[in-house]
Amino acid sequence: MEKVLVLDFGGQYNQLIARRVRECNVYCEVKPYDMSLDEIRAFDPIGIIFTGGPNSVYLETSPHVDKRIFELGVPVLGICYGCQLMAHNLGGLVTEAQEDTAREYGKTHTFFDNTCRLFKGLPAEGVTWMSHGDYMARVPEGFALVAHTDACPNAAIADEKRGFYGVQYHPEVNHTEHGVDMIRNFLYEVCGAKGDWTMGDYKQTAIRTVREKVGDGKVLLALSGGVDSSVAAALLAEAVGSQLTCVFVDHGLMRLNEGDEVEAAFAKWDINFVRVNAEERFLVKLAGVAEPEHKRKIIGEEFIRVFEQEAKKIGKVDFLAQGTIYPDVIESGKGDAAVIKSHHNVGGLPDYVDFKEIIEPLRMLFKDEVRQLGRELGLPEYLVMRQPFPGPGLGIRVIGDVTKEKLDILRQADFIFRDEIARAHLEGTMNQYFAVLTNTRSVGVMGDGRTYDYTVALRSVSTSDFMTADWVRIPYDVLDAVSVRIVNEVPGVNRIVYDITSKPPATIEWE
Ligand code: XMP
Numbered sequence: 069m070e071k072v073l074v075l076d077f078g079g080q081y082n083q084l085i086a087r088r089v090r091e092c093n094v095y096c097e098v099k100p101y102d103m104s105l106d107e108i109r110a111f112d113p114i115g116i117i118f119t120g121g122p123n124s125v126y127l128e129t130s131p132h133v134d135k136r137i138f139e140l141g142v143p144v145l146g147i148c149y150g151c152q153l154m155a156h157n158l159g160g161l162v163t164e165a166q167e168d169t170a171r172e173y174g175k176t177h178t179f180f181d182n183t184c185r186l187f188k189g190l191p192a193e194g195v196t197w198m199s200h201g202d203y204m205a206r207v208p209e210g211f212a213l214v215a216h217t218d219a220c221p222n223a224a225i226a227d228e229k230r231g232f233y234g235v236q237y238h239p240e241v242n243h244t245e246h247g248v249d250m251i252r253n254f255l256y257e258v259c260g261a262k263g264d265w266t267m268g269d270y271k272q273t274a275i276r277t278v279r280e281k282v283g284d285g286k287v288l289l290a291l292s293g294g295v296d297s298s299v300a301a302a303l304l305a306e307a308v309g310s311q312l313t314c315v316f317v318d319h320g321l322m323r324l325n326e327g328d329e330v331e332a333a334f335a336k337w338d339i340n341f342v343r344v345n346a347e348e349r350f351l352v353k354l355a356g357v358a359e360p361e362h363k364r365k366i367i368g369e370e371f372i373r374v375f376e377q378e379a380k381k382i383g384k385v386d387f388l389a390q391g392t393i394y395p396d397v398i399e400s401g402k403g404d405a406a407v408i409k410s411h412h413n414v415g416g417l418p419d420y421v422d423f424k425e426i427i428e429p430l431r432m433l434f435k436d437e438v439r440q441l442g443r444e445l446g447l448p449e450y451l452v453m454r455q456p457f458p459g460p461g462l463g464i465r466v467i468g469d470v471t472k473e474k475l476d477i478l479r480q481a482d483f484i485f486r487d488e489i490a491r492a493h494l495e496g497t498m499n500q501y502f503a504v505l506t507n508t509r510s511v512g513v514m515g516d517g518r519t520y521d522y523t524v525a526l527r528s529v530s531t532s533d534f535m536t537a538d539w540v541r542i543p544y545d546v547l548d549a550v551s552v553r554i555v556n557e558v559p560g561v562n563r564i565v566y567d568i569t570s571k572p573p574a575t576i577e578w579e
Pocket of ligand 1: 458
């Protein structure tokens, strides 16, 4: 398989660059900038991309590369800091931009030289996203200026002969028009990529690899019902069938029908599927507990205890599987470290389970690739496209103490909200949407009688990173339909409010 190496200099968009490359059907990995020359040779990339970064190349303390990287005969694309680093190493001069010259930030109108392979077939001008305070005062010998802006004569530089390209702007962000096409040109026109990275192929390779590794051993997986663990389960099921045991802890804090849906999705495989209905256990532990962090802790711990009990029944297993995905790997620092990360939905690694080795079949995949793989494996769309759902489930969406009665109310209200969003075809306009059962009760009137019932809050946000989020402007008539239905269909609720707070200052969840 052809591979591209993305060397990370600490830029905020490192993962985005890698995703863009993969979207172009070329496999790539993000590695720390100090990867040794021998390791790079062994990796055998068809092209190298230097990411941006927050530093200035002329400072000794900034991240640098072994200059011999430019003698490997491998094309290089430098982005922002990466561009300056290349210029700095090959005899150019990078300095701090003066106020009145080329410090640029934001959307910038840019002109391109279409005879350059990077811009082949693309418009001669357009918007790029700039974010740099340093400036290439002199470009290295052999390089041509292939793009400029009003403020900056060298928005992009190219040495076509050696296949070295540098861009001051960020082609990987959406604000740059045709940015992905520029990356595609680098991959196909410069590096000669053929594009052999597809999820169909990945599925076959991953199945083969798992089979080879597992042999006739036993595999255990904690299945939460989330996208990652479900796709990991499907892949393992396809690879090793009955050697796999999935333990699905149903803590009773799932949404309506969720447990059954998860179970049904795995019915077609001949695996050992253990569903532990632990609702009562969780509710007993949660009784009377109102403080959110305390609830989280109880749920996380209880999850482990239940899983432990089931695992003990199975006895010794050879492999413990986890649904770790690539962003977890990159974020944890070094891509090659054997990170044993607590699964976000489990809350801690069950270290008491007697196993030889961990397997993480999704370790090199981004979330959108995981979803694609799930489709390839025949998982239903509602599982593959499932929105994020917190590990503690509805336990942190019932405000205050949790009871079965309140959970049932919330489950119905939440279902109606999701149902109406689906009927209005609005799922694509929001990243997370759910109902919250507040602990406020208020007076209402229904029929001829007085009611004193709960208030349900609806929350819907759009976000790309879940670190910041905006509330979604859901059309009034859709909100109205949700409100009417919940109040009519769900006993115990007489008032609906819509949360119009962004994050920050509010968080996405209420607890
Ligand atoms: P907040 O509420 O912090 O949520 O704005 C950001 C994202 O994280 C999810 N979330 C959780 N996920 N365990 C999880 O697995 C948790 O305890 C938890 N709390 C919040 C939340 O749903 C949103 O997607």
